[in-house]
Amino acid sequence: MKTKMTIKRILPVFIVTAMLAASITACGNSGNSGSNTGSKAMTSSNKAASEKFPGFKGKDFDGNDVDESLFSKNEATLVNFWFNGCSACVNEMPALEEFNKKLKEKGAELIGINAGTASDEKGFAEAKEILSKQGATYRNLILPNDHEYVRKIFSFPTTVIVDKNGNIVGDPIVGAIEDEDKQAKILKIIDEIKAGNGVTSSVTSEQSAASDNPTAPLYEEENKIFAENQDTWNKLFSKIKKDQVETNVEKPYAEFLKEQLEASKADFTEDEIKTINEGLAKIDEIEKKIAELKKK
Incomplete structure (x- = not known):
C-alpha cells in the first residue's frame, strides 16, 4: 500500500494513529483524516x-x-x-x-x-x-x-x-x-x-462518528496496539524529528515506523525492539485491510 502519510501524534501520553492526506482539519483523528463524510x-x-x-x-x-x-x-x-x-x-x-x-x-x-x-x-x-x-x-x-x-x-x-x-x-x-x-x-x-x-x-465536528466510518474499528485496533505498550511506543515516537512529522512520506505507515526504529535501534533494548516489531507486523495487516475498505 502506497499512500501519502504524515504521523499524526508524536506524544508521550497518547496513542499514534495513521493519517492520510496532506491537507487536514484535524490531527490524530481515528480513521477520518479530516474529511467531512459525517458529523458528530x-x-x-x-x-x-x-x-x-x-x-x-x-x-x-x-x-x-x-x-x-x-x-x-x-x-x-x-x-x-x-x-x-x-x-x-x-x-x-x-x-x-x-x-x-x-x-x-x-x-x-x-x-x-x-x-x-x-x-x-x-x-x-x-x-x-x-x-x-x-x-x-x-x-x-x-x-x-x-x-x-x-x-x-x-x-x-x-x-x-x-x-x-x-x-x-x-x-x-x-x-x-x-x-x-x-x-x-x-x-x-x-x-x-x-x-x-x-x-x-x-x-x-469535522470528524465523522465511528458508526459512519467502516475503517474506524480498524484504527481502534491500531490504537489498542499502541496502548498496550505505551511507554515503548512513546520512546519510538520521541525519536521522530519534527520535519519528518510535517513532511508527507510515500511509504506505508508501518514501514515508516520501522525505519524510525532502525535509525535509533541502539537506544532500545531487545525486548523493546521485539515489542515494536511484533506490533508493526499487526499494524501492517490492519493497514492492508483499511486500504481495501477505502477502495470500495
Missing part, C-alpha cells in the same frame, strides 16, 4: 450536567499553579487541546486569539491545553515559540500526562465547553473552530449557558 454534533447540556471536567492540578505557561477552580472565573470556558506537531492546531491559533476577544465580551474565555509535548524543557520551549509566532496570547496550561480527560482525546485540535460550575457542556468539538460559522454557534451556546435555560444549539 455538540447538542444538549442535559448529559453534560452530570459530567464534570475532571479535577486537575497543573501549571500555566507563566509557571503559575492552576486547578479546576479557574472555570468559576467565567460564565463558560472553551478548552482547546493541542500539541506541538499538530499543524491544524497551530494554524488556527491566530483565529483563536481574535475569537478569545469576542468570548471575553460575553464573560467567557478560551484556554489552550498543550497535550504532552510541553512536558519537558525542550518541548515547552518549542510550544512557547509556536504560540509567540502565531501571536497567541490567550492562557495556555500544561496538565499532568495522565490526566483523565486528556487521555480520552483521539483527535486534535479538540475543544470542549465547560460552564462556571465545571460541567462539560455537550460533546467535544473535533477539528478546528476558526471559521466564523462555528464561532457564531459557540457564541450562541454561551448565551444559552448564561441564560440558564439549557443548551439547544450545536456545533458540527
Whole structure:
C-alpha cells in the first residue's frame, strides 16, 4: 500500500494513529483524516450536567499553579487541546486569539491545553515559540500526562465547553473552530449557558462518528496496539524529528515506523525492539485491510 502519510501524534501520553492526506482539519483523528463524510454534533447540556471536567492540578505557561477552580472565573470556558506537531492546531491559533476577544465580551474565555509535548524543557520551549509566532496570547496550561480527560482525546485540535460550575457542556468539538460559522454557534451556546435555560444549539465536528466510518474499528485496533505498550511506543515516537512529522512520506505507515526504529535501534533494548516489531507486523495487516475498505 502506497499512500501519502504524515504521523499524526508524536506524544508521550497518547496513542499514534495513521493519517492520510496532506491537507487536514484535524490531527490524530481515528480513521477520518479530516474529511467531512459525517458529523458528530455538540447538542444538549442535559448529559453534560452530570459530567464534570475532571479535577486537575497543573501549571500555566507563566509557571503559575492552576486547578479546576479557574472555570468559576467565567460564565463558560472553551478548552482547546493541542500539541506541538499538530499543524491544524497551530494554524488556527491566530483565529483563536481574535475569537478569545469576542468570548471575553460575553464573560467567557478560551484556554489552550498543550497535550504532552510541553512536558519537558525542550518541548515547552518549542510550544512557547509556536504560540509567540502565531501571536497567541490567550492562557495556555500544561496538565499532568495522565490526566483523565486528556487521555480520552483521539483527535486534535479538540475543544470542549465547560460552564462556571465545571460541567462539560455537550460533546467535544473535533477539528478546528476558526471559521466564523462555528464561532457564531459557540457564541450562541454561551448565551444559552448564561441564560440558564439549557443548551439547544450545536456545533458540527469535522470528524465523522465511528458508526459512519467502516475503517474506524480498524484504527481502534491500531490504537489498542499502541496502548498496550505505551511507554515503548512513546520512546519510538520521541525519536521522530519534527520535519519528518510535517513532511508527507510515500511509504506505508508501518514501514515508516520501522525505519524510525532502525535509525535509533541502539537506544532500545531487545525486548523493546521485539515489542515494536511484533506490533508493526499487526499494524501492517490492519493497514492492508483499511486500504481495501477505502477502495470500495
